[in-house]
Amino acid sequence: MKVGVISDTHGLLRPEAITALEGCEAILHAGDIGSQDIVDQLSAIAPLHIVRGNNDQDAEWAKNIADHLRFDIEGWQTLLVHDIADVPALLDDSVKLVVTGHSHKPLIDWRGDTLYLNPGSAGRRGVSSCR
Template identity: 55%
Template sequence: MLRIGVISDTHGLLRPEALDFLAGSDFIVHGGDIGNADILARLAAIAPLTVVRGNNDKGDWAAAVPPSALLEVGGVRLYALHDIADLDAAALPDDTRVVVYGHSHKPLAEQRGPVLYLNPGSAGPRRFSLPVTAAEVLVDAGQARASIVELIPRG
């Protein structure tokens, strides 16, 4: 079984709780609004990193970050982008099984036909009353399942 740690919307804040959660991941996907290059270096030190640029990722460091990315893990193809509104579902490769996105800060794991849509929520600064979360995708025998974890208890 392979474990993909999924994080998004760090906005320059990589919490110790997020690092603890991602430890032991075989791969990491960041859904954008990273905040700075230091976060990328720290995540890449944990596991191979796939990252996409968010609408708040600006400057020289962000220019090399793609707006979308494809990753294949254990026979499961993942597509990542920041804002789900930018997704052209008809243009996805037919064998895509997981779409990772961020932007809204609202965690969601929802199966729509053969595709799992996963927003890990925001692991960065708390926004409004939304939870501080990350997610994992477990890949086994060509199948993927996701879970969302609250990193910082509310209240």
């Protein structure tokens, strides 16, 4: 299963990000989305798991978007949350993947049996390369 991971678009979905996400069977967006238009564009590509970031908190369009989600991807119990500081210090042992954003710094780090992933920023406030 090909899963696209993106974060911190801040209202801008770059063409190279769209190209990288094409063919995904699911997309995870770790917050600071920026607008309903981004949600609509990503939803047109693949089913979307999405959380609000600190810059989305007061937006009317984002009022029904959760602050965190927990779900299963191909047997991987996944926690999706914007800020790594909001990840509980003692995660339930069943969580195997934690996806965050906020820092704009890419991260791939195994902590025990749990993979922590931050794709970096894909939007206006600095861009890590789309992969």
